Amino acid sequence: MRGAWTAALAGVVLLAAAGSASAQQKSQEELKKLLDEKLAEPWVANGSWITDYEKALAESAKSGKVIAAYFTRSYAP
Amino acid sequence: MLEGSVLSTEEFKAFAAEVVPFLHVTSRVEGEAHPDMLQEKGGRGFPYVVAMDSKGEVIGQIADRTVAGFRAMTKKAAEYVALAAKEKRTAAEELRYVVALHELNKVDVAEARKRVEALEGLDDAGKKERDQFLLVLDIRSAVEGKNPQAMGEEEKIALGKTFHEWWKAGREPTDQGAMQPFFIFMLDYAESAKDAELFEKALGKLREVFGPMPGAAGFFKRQDDRLAKLKEAAPPAEGGK
Numbered sequence: 227m228r229g230a231w232t233a234a235l236a237g238v239v240l241l242a243a244a245g246s247a248s249a250q251q252k253s254q255e256e257l258k259k260l261l262d263e264k265l266a267e268p269w270v271a272n273g274s275w276i277t278d279y280e281k282a283l284a285e286s287a288k289s290g291k292v293i294a295a296y297f298t299r300s301y302a303p
Numbered sequence: 304m305l306e307g308s309v310l311s312t313e314e315f316k317a318f319a320a321e322v323v324p325f326l327h328v329t330s331r332v333e334g335e336a337h338p339d340m341l342q343e344k345g346g347r348g349f350p351y352v353v354a355m356d357s358k359g360e361v362i363g364q365i366a367d368r369t370v371a372g373f374r375a376m377t378k379k380a381a382e383y384v385a386l387a388a389k390e391k392r393t394a395a396e397e398l399r400y401v402v403a404l405h406e407l408n409k410v411d412v413a414e415a416r417k418r419v420e421a422l423e424g425l426d427d428a429g430k431k432e433r434d435q436f437l438l439v440l441d442i443r444s445a446v447e448g449k450n451p452q453a454m455g456e457e458e459k460i461a462l463g464k465t466f467h468e469w470w471k472a473g474r475e476p477t478d479q480g481a482m483q484p485f486f487i488f489m490l491d492y493a494e495s496a497k498d499a500e501l502f503e504k505a506l507g508k509l510r511e512v513f514g515p516m517p518g519a520a521g522f523f524k525r526q527d528d529r530l531a532k533l534k535e536a537a538p539p540a541e542g543g544k
Binding site: 252257258267274282284285289291294297300 | 327380
Protein backbone atom coordinates (compact mmCIF):
# COMPACT_ATOMS: atom_id res chain seq x y z
CA MET A 227 0.00 0.00 0.00
CA ARG A 228 2.76 2.40 0.92
CA GLY A 229 4.42 2.39 -2.48
CA ALA A 230 1.22 2.97 -4.39
CA TRP A 231 0.13 5.90 -2.30
CA THR A 232 3.54 7.45 -2.12
CA ALA A 233 3.49 7.38 -5.89
CA ALA A 234 0.08 9.00 -5.89
CA LEU A 235 1.26 11.79 -3.66
CA ALA A 236 4.41 12.45 -5.60
CA GLY A 237 2.59 12.20 -8.90
CA VAL A 238 5.12 9.66 -10.04
CA VAL A 239 4.24 6.12 -11.06
CA LEU A 240 7.10 3.73 -11.61
CA LEU A 241 6.18 0.48 -13.27
CA ALA A 242 8.47 -2.44 -13.78
CA ALA A 243 7.40 -2.59 -17.40
CA ALA A 244 8.24 1.06 -18.01
CA GLY A 245 11.11 1.35 -20.38
CA SER A 246 10.72 -2.16 -21.72
CA ALA A 247 9.63 -0.85 -25.10
CA SER A 248 12.78 1.19 -25.45
CA ALA A 249 14.80 -1.82 -24.31
CA GLN A 250 13.23 -3.91 -27.02
CA GLN A 251 14.24 -1.35 -29.58
CA LYS A 252 17.88 -1.66 -28.59
CA SER A 253 20.11 -4.35 -30.03
CA GLN A 254 21.70 -6.95 -27.78
CA GLU A 255 25.03 -5.30 -28.43
CA GLU A 256 23.71 -1.96 -27.21
CA LEU A 257 22.12 -3.58 -24.16
CA LYS A 258 25.37 -5.32 -23.28
CA LYS A 259 27.24 -2.04 -23.61
CA LEU A 260 24.73 -0.32 -21.33
CA LEU A 261 25.13 -3.08 -18.74
CA ASP A 262 28.92 -2.78 -18.86
CA GLU A 263 28.65 0.98 -18.45
CA LYS A 264 26.31 0.56 -15.50
CA LEU A 265 28.66 -1.84 -13.76
CA ALA A 266 31.55 0.54 -14.35
CA GLU A 267 29.80 3.46 -12.65
CA PRO A 268 31.78 4.61 -9.58
CA TRP A 269 29.11 3.66 -7.05
CA VAL A 270 29.29 0.05 -8.30
CA ALA A 271 32.97 -0.18 -9.13
CA ASN A 272 34.02 1.38 -5.83
CA GLY A 273 31.45 -0.53 -3.80
CA SER A 274 31.57 -4.04 -2.48
CA TRP A 275 28.49 -5.26 -4.32
CA ILE A 276 27.99 -8.93 -5.01
CA THR A 277 26.18 -9.34 -8.32
CA ASP A 278 25.98 -13.14 -8.25
CA TYR A 279 22.79 -14.12 -6.44
CA GLU A 280 23.99 -17.58 -5.41
CA LYS A 281 27.21 -16.11 -4.05
CA ALA A 282 25.24 -13.58 -2.02
CA LEU A 283 23.08 -16.33 -0.51
CA ALA A 284 26.18 -18.40 0.31
CA GLU A 285 27.90 -15.41 1.90
CA SER A 286 24.82 -14.69 4.00
CA ALA A 287 24.63 -18.33 5.13
CA LYS A 288 28.31 -18.32 6.00
CA SER A 289 28.46 -14.96 7.80
CA GLY A 290 24.97 -14.87 9.26
CA LYS A 291 24.57 -11.37 7.86
CA VAL A 292 21.37 -10.06 6.33
CA ILE A 293 21.42 -9.44 2.57
CA ALA A 294 20.71 -5.83 1.60
CA ALA A 295 19.49 -6.14 -1.98
CA TYR A 296 19.39 -3.25 -4.41
CA PHE A 297 17.58 -3.66 -7.73
CA THR A 298 18.23 -1.33 -10.63
CA ARG A 299 18.34 -1.50 -14.42
CA SER A 300 20.79 -0.68 -17.15
CA TYR A 301 18.60 -0.54 -20.26
CA ALA A 302 16.95 2.77 -19.51
CA PRO A 303 17.67 5.82 -17.38
CA MET B 304 18.79 9.10 -7.60
CA LEU B 305 20.10 6.77 -4.93
CA GLU B 306 23.07 5.72 -7.02
CA GLY B 307 24.56 9.19 -7.26
CA SER B 308 23.85 10.03 -3.65
CA VAL B 309 23.18 7.54 -0.85
CA LEU B 310 24.96 4.57 -2.44
CA SER B 311 28.04 6.64 -3.21
CA THR B 312 28.68 7.81 0.33
CA GLU B 313 31.33 6.63 2.76
CA GLU B 314 28.52 6.13 5.26
CA PHE B 315 26.91 3.60 2.91
CA LYS B 316 30.23 1.83 2.42
CA ALA B 317 30.48 1.39 6.18
CA PHE B 318 26.94 0.02 6.25
CA ALA B 319 27.70 -2.36 3.37
CA ALA B 320 30.42 -3.98 5.48
CA GLU B 321 27.79 -4.90 8.08
CA VAL B 322 25.57 -6.76 5.59
CA VAL B 323 25.85 -8.74 2.38
CA PRO B 324 25.32 -6.07 -0.28
CA PHE B 325 23.67 -7.66 -3.31
CA LEU B 326 23.18 -5.79 -6.58
CA HIS B 327 20.75 -6.97 -9.25
CA VAL B 328 20.81 -5.13 -12.55
CA THR B 329 18.00 -5.91 -14.97
CA SER B 330 19.66 -5.51 -18.35
CA ARG B 331 17.42 -7.23 -20.92
CA VAL B 332 20.60 -8.87 -22.17
CA GLU B 333 19.77 -12.35 -23.40
CA GLY B 334 20.87 -15.01 -20.96
CA GLU B 335 21.11 -12.68 -17.96
CA ALA B 336 20.82 -14.47 -14.63
CA HIS B 337 17.48 -14.23 -12.84
CA PRO B 338 15.84 -11.76 -15.26
CA ASP B 339 12.56 -11.71 -13.29
CA MET B 340 14.05 -11.42 -9.83
CA LEU B 341 12.66 -7.93 -9.25
CA GLN B 342 9.07 -9.20 -9.58
CA GLU B 343 9.86 -12.42 -7.72
CA LYS B 344 10.98 -10.38 -4.71
CA GLY B 345 7.90 -8.16 -4.83
CA GLY B 346 9.31 -5.20 -6.74
CA ARG B 347 7.11 -3.19 -9.07
CA GLY B 348 9.58 -0.54 -10.17
CA PHE B 349 13.15 0.67 -9.99
CA PRO B 350 14.99 1.20 -7.81
CA TYR B 351 13.84 -1.42 -5.31
CA VAL B 352 15.43 -2.24 -1.97
CA VAL B 353 14.75 -5.19 0.32
CA ALA B 354 16.44 -7.24 3.01
CA MET B 355 16.69 -10.97 2.41
CA ASP B 356 17.85 -13.98 4.39
CA SER B 357 20.27 -16.64 3.24
CA LYS B 358 17.47 -18.48 1.45
CA GLY B 359 16.48 -15.41 -0.53
CA GLU B 360 13.30 -14.81 1.41
CA VAL B 361 12.33 -11.15 1.71
CA ILE B 362 12.47 -10.26 5.40
CA GLY B 363 12.49 -6.47 5.31
CA GLN B 364 11.51 -3.50 3.22
CA ILE B 365 12.94 -0.03 3.21
CA ALA B 366 10.79 2.88 4.35
CA ASP B 367 13.28 5.69 4.00
CA ARG B 368 15.83 5.67 1.21
CA THR B 369 18.74 6.96 3.23
CA VAL B 370 21.65 5.14 4.83
CA ALA B 371 19.70 5.32 8.10
CA GLY B 372 16.77 3.80 6.23
CA PHE B 373 18.97 0.94 5.03
CA ARG B 374 20.16 0.37 8.59
CA ALA B 375 16.62 0.48 9.97
CA MET B 376 15.51 -2.02 7.34
CA THR B 377 18.18 -4.58 8.16
CA LYS B 378 17.76 -4.07 11.90
CA LYS B 379 14.03 -4.67 11.59
CA ALA B 380 14.70 -7.69 9.39
CA ALA B 381 17.01 -9.17 12.01
CA GLU B 382 14.33 -8.57 14.67
CA TYR B 383 11.76 -10.27 12.46
CA VAL B 384 14.02 -13.31 12.07
CA ALA B 385 14.57 -13.46 15.83
CA LEU B 386 10.84 -13.21 16.52
CA ALA B 387 10.08 -15.84 13.90
CA ALA B 388 12.57 -18.21 15.51
CA LYS B 389 11.00 -17.94 18.98
CA GLU B 390 8.94 -20.91 20.04
CA LYS B 391 6.90 -18.76 22.38
CA ARG B 392 6.32 -15.01 22.06
CA THR B 393 4.95 -12.57 24.62
CA ALA B 394 1.87 -10.59 23.62
CA ALA B 395 4.02 -7.56 22.75
CA GLU B 396 6.37 -9.72 20.70
CA GLU B 397 3.49 -11.41 18.92
CA LEU B 398 2.08 -7.99 18.04
CA ARG B 399 5.43 -6.88 16.57
CA TYR B 400 5.69 -10.18 14.73
CA VAL B 401 2.23 -9.90 13.15
CA VAL B 402 2.91 -6.28 12.17
CA ALA B 403 6.10 -7.44 10.46
CA LEU B 404 4.32 -10.32 8.73
CA HIS B 405 1.70 -7.90 7.47
CA GLU B 406 4.31 -5.43 6.22
CA LEU B 407 5.98 -8.25 4.35
CA ASN B 408 2.65 -9.37 2.86
CA LYS B 409 3.00 -12.74 4.54
CA VAL B 410 -0.44 -12.53 6.16
CA ASP B 411 -3.58 -10.91 4.80
CA VAL B 412 -5.64 -8.30 6.60
CA ALA B 413 -8.16 -10.80 8.00
CA GLU B 414 -5.47 -13.06 9.44
CA ALA B 415 -3.52 -10.14 10.90
CA ARG B 416 -6.65 -8.74 12.52
CA LYS B 417 -7.64 -12.10 13.97
CA ARG B 418 -4.22 -12.63 15.49
CA VAL B 419 -3.83 -9.22 17.11
CA GLU B 420 -7.41 -9.06 18.37
CA ALA B 421 -6.84 -12.34 20.17
CA LEU B 422 -3.82 -11.01 22.05
CA GLU B 423 -4.14 -10.82 25.80
CA GLY B 424 -1.82 -9.24 28.34
CA LEU B 425 -0.75 -6.14 26.41
CA ASP B 426 0.17 -3.15 28.56
CA ASP B 427 -1.22 0.33 27.80
CA ALA B 428 1.53 1.11 25.30
CA GLY B 429 0.95 -2.24 23.62
CA LYS B 430 -2.78 -1.59 23.45
CA LYS B 431 -2.15 1.76 21.79
CA GLU B 432 0.18 0.09 19.34
CA ARG B 433 -2.46 -2.52 18.58
CA ASP B 434 -5.16 0.14 18.06
CA GLN B 435 -2.86 1.93 15.64
CA PHE B 436 -2.21 -1.28 13.74
CA LEU B 437 -5.93 -2.10 13.58
CA LEU B 438 -6.51 1.35 12.10
CA VAL B 439 -3.88 0.65 9.46
CA LEU B 440 -5.69 -2.60 8.66
CA ASP B 441 -9.05 -0.79 8.45
CA ILE B 442 -7.61 1.79 6.08
CA ARG B 443 -5.93 -0.89 4.02
CA SER B 444 -9.22 -2.79 3.77
CA ALA B 445 -11.02 0.37 2.68
CA VAL B 446 -8.59 1.13 -0.15
CA GLU B 447 -7.56 -2.41 -1.12
CA GLY B 448 -7.49 -2.86 -4.86
CA LYS B 449 -8.40 0.74 -5.57
CA ASN B 450 -6.33 2.83 -7.93
CA PRO B 451 -6.57 6.46 -6.82
CA GLN B 452 -6.14 7.64 -10.39
CA ALA B 453 -9.02 5.51 -11.68
CA MET B 454 -11.58 6.07 -8.91
CA GLY B 455 -14.75 8.07 -9.42
CA GLU B 456 -15.33 11.28 -7.46
CA GLU B 457 -18.29 9.86 -5.54
CA GLU B 458 -16.27 6.89 -4.39
CA LYS B 459 -13.43 9.13 -3.22
CA ILE B 460 -15.81 11.41 -1.37
CA ALA B 461 -17.55 8.48 0.33
CA LEU B 462 -14.22 7.12 1.51
CA GLY B 463 -13.15 10.54 2.68
CA LYS B 464 -16.37 10.87 4.66
CA THR B 465 -15.74 7.51 6.33
CA PHE B 466 -12.20 8.49 7.22
CA HIS B 467 -13.45 11.81 8.60
CA GLU B 468 -15.86 9.93 10.88
CA TRP B 469 -12.97 7.84 12.14
CA TRP B 470 -10.86 10.95 12.69
CA LYS B 471 -13.65 12.61 14.66
CA ALA B 472 -13.78 9.47 16.79
CA GLY B 473 -10.12 9.96 17.66
CA ARG B 474 -8.56 7.53 15.21
CA GLU B 475 -5.56 9.02 13.41
CA PRO B 476 -2.93 6.95 11.62
CA THR B 477 0.76 7.55 12.15
CA ASP B 478 1.87 4.99 9.56
CA GLN B 479 2.90 6.97 6.48
CA GLY B 480 1.39 4.48 4.04
CA ALA B 481 -1.95 4.70 5.82
CA MET B 482 -1.83 8.46 6.31
CA GLN B 483 -1.86 9.16 2.60
CA PRO B 484 -5.22 7.65 1.60
CA PHE B 485 -6.71 8.65 4.95
CA PHE B 486 -6.07 12.34 4.49
CA ILE B 487 -6.04 12.55 0.69
CA PHE B 488 -9.61 11.21 0.45
CA MET B 489 -10.57 13.48 3.31
CA LEU B 490 -9.53 16.40 1.12
CA ASP B 491 -12.02 15.24 -1.52
CA TYR B 492 -14.75 14.93 1.07
CA ALA B 493 -13.96 18.33 2.59
CA GLU B 494 -14.07 19.95 -0.83
CA SER B 495 -17.43 18.38 -1.65
CA ALA B 496 -18.78 19.48 1.74
CA LYS B 497 -17.32 22.97 1.14
CA ASP B 498 -15.51 22.60 4.45
CA ALA B 499 -12.39 24.69 4.06
CA GLU B 500 -11.40 24.24 7.70
CA LEU B 501 -11.40 20.45 7.44
CA PHE B 502 -9.56 20.66 4.12
CA GLU B 503 -6.87 22.84 5.69
CA LYS B 504 -6.46 20.58 8.72
CA ALA B 505 -6.19 17.41 6.64
CA LEU B 506 -3.76 19.10 4.27
CA GLY B 507 -1.71 20.28 7.24
CA LYS B 508 -1.40 16.69 8.45
CA LEU B 509 -0.10 15.61 5.06
CA ARG B 510 2.28 18.55 4.83
CA GLU B 511 3.81 17.82 8.25
CA VAL B 512 5.00 14.43 7.08
CA PHE B 513 5.26 14.59 3.30
CA GLY B 514 5.97 18.27 2.72
CA PRO B 515 9.75 17.81 2.49
CA MET B 516 9.44 14.75 0.23
CA PRO B 517 11.10 15.18 -3.16
CA GLY B 518 8.45 15.34 -5.86
CA ALA B 519 5.63 16.31 -3.49
CA ALA B 520 5.79 20.05 -4.22
CA GLY B 521 3.42 19.76 -7.18
CA PHE B 522 0.88 17.85 -5.12
CA PHE B 523 0.88 20.48 -2.37
CA LYS B 524 0.66 23.34 -4.87
CA ARG B 525 -2.47 21.75 -6.37
CA GLN B 526 -4.02 21.28 -2.93
CA ASP B 527 -3.20 24.85 -1.93
CA ASP B 528 -4.99 26.02 -5.06
CA ARG B 529 -8.01 23.89 -4.19
CA LEU B 530 -8.02 25.31 -0.67
CA ALA B 531 -7.81 28.89 -1.93
CA LYS B 532 -10.80 28.32 -4.21
CA LEU B 533 -12.71 26.68 -1.38
CA LYS B 534 -12.07 29.63 0.89
CA GLU B 535 -13.13 32.09 -1.79
CA ALA B 536 -16.34 30.23 -2.49
CA ALA B 537 -17.48 29.46 1.00
CA PRO B 538 -17.84 31.36 4.27
CA PRO B 539 -15.89 30.00 7.27
CA ALA B 540 -17.21 26.50 7.89
CA GLU B 541 -18.35 25.05 11.20
CA GLY B 542 -16.63 21.72 10.49
CA GLY B 543 -13.09 20.71 11.16
CA LYS B 544 -12.15 17.72 13.16
